[in-house]
Amino acid sequence: MQQTGIRRRAKRWLRDSLPFWLLLPTILILLAVQVYPALYTVWLSFQERNPAGWEFVGGANFRRLFGMGLFGESIGHTTVFLLGYAGLTLVIGFVIALLLNRKLRFSGLYITLLFIPWVIADIIVGIAFRLLVVPDYGLLSGILQNPALFPPNGLSILTAVPPRPWIGDIPFPPAPAMVYLILASAWRALPFVTLLILAAMQTIPSELVESSRIDGANPRQVIRFIIIPLILPTLVVALFSLTLSGMNGVGMVFSLTGGGPGSSTEVLSYMLYSIGWRQLEFGRAAALALLIAAVNWLLIGGTLRLTRVEERSH
Template sequence: MQQTQTRKKRRGPFHTMLPFWLILPTVLVLLAIQVYPAFYTIWLSFHERQPQGWEYVGLNNFVRLLGMGVFSESVGHTIVFLVGYTSLTLVLGFIIALLLNRKLKLSGLYVTLLFIPWIIADIIVGIVFRLLVVPDYGLLSGILQNPAIFPPNGISVLTATRPPSWFGGFPFPPALAMIYLIMASAWRALPFITLLLLAAMQTVSTEVIESSRIDGANGWQVVRRIMIPLMLPTLVVALFSLTLGGMNGVGMVFSLTGGGPGSATEVLSYLLYVLGWSQLNFGRAAALAMLIAVVNWILILSTLRVTRVEERTH
């Protein structure tokens, strides 16, 4: 610290200001593209578009949004989606990471192959999974729609409606399309989560595991009592980042189900698009964006809390 101070003095005014000039463009871009729109969204959520301009309507947008049947339905769909998506991805990711943690000769090859889904755009993943279940012609439809396997008429993923709900209005059990959407989303998120968990797993010291082995712990006990507790911060980070991505991802809904059948896969992120751009109801869409943003910020700040980021900014 002392050294940098003396060095700074020897340089001219341009050099003392150098870090400022280097950072300024980044800060300006972020202010224009990230910070300003965030405040603009807040402003929009209190206004309604009228032919003559924007009219201040107070909390009306929020009240109307919360009163909409589709809103509470979408909240239900989002909860079902997120619970299924995060648990499926975390469990599978943990298992695959455990396998990769054995440091095999072919690990590099496995990682490369397993990572291909991550590099494919969500809209393409949606189409790829859709091709498998297109009614009548998709490869999986050949099995699912076969009355000999699934009587009486076979089932079609993209058109089967939601079974009657068990808990009043809450959309559970979900429609087949929702389960399929969860699987497709998990497929794409798995590589990243696997790598994240694998990295954390490799920091768990082998000595601790070896010694517990000698003390007679079996494989499951090692995972349960040693690995999971030691990896807890990473697991929480993985859970939050999956929730964040799942709540805001919209591409796969677009190309896989289009929100259907009916509204069975209409999650909040898709509802935002429907309200804002299909129904051109900007005020209500902005109110919804605000609600989603609040949840996002809670998730982001908790993630930063868990990773104790203050230590890394020094």
């Protein structure tokens, strides 16, 4: 009798705790690869290295960061980059998706070709785009450096100094190198965004679009009042992805401009790389990493909030 009770209890325990045991491997992996590095980064951000080992320095790493002239500049560059990169990719991705959604001839081939940039590593894309505009032998240099096309002296993208900012120290209009970096980054991200939007467009019932046309909606109105509201969640996902990759990606900046000319393409992620892996100031790099994480959260939160408002208004 007692044995049956124990067995029953054991069975129930096993049944109740089964989800936990099934989740445990995933939890352990997440703890090891996400929670541990995150906590270690927090710990590191309050430390400084000296010959005797790590030393607790309180908020000194954060104070030093805020005291760096480049820190403020990098925030400006990052903002310009993110706006340009996410905006351009979304707009062009949307337009291409619209065209592909019309079921053109060879659209399968177009999609295949479109996917090529996505499978190339960003560091390689950076090198390729750099080679196009190297002052001496770049494929596009002959055109860009033609004074007739770009007066008065032609345009050398990798060395041209940024124009004077219109407002205070805000780096706008951006340096030619920043514009080029945005173009290269958008080129690489375009396939993913386009396919994402195209997939969403293909879920829109055709009756809906047709009936709106019968009701007299012109193409612009169809896009504005039918397509965009229906694919809005997908656009938000695309925006998330672009924001995070733009905020945290370093490969393209590293291989295309190296943060230059001067500091005109030095974005926060490159600054983090530079402090961490060039200057080997791991404490200060950890402090910057935490700040970047905070900005990521703010951006995601802001985007979510905005899109909720948008969804409600529709």
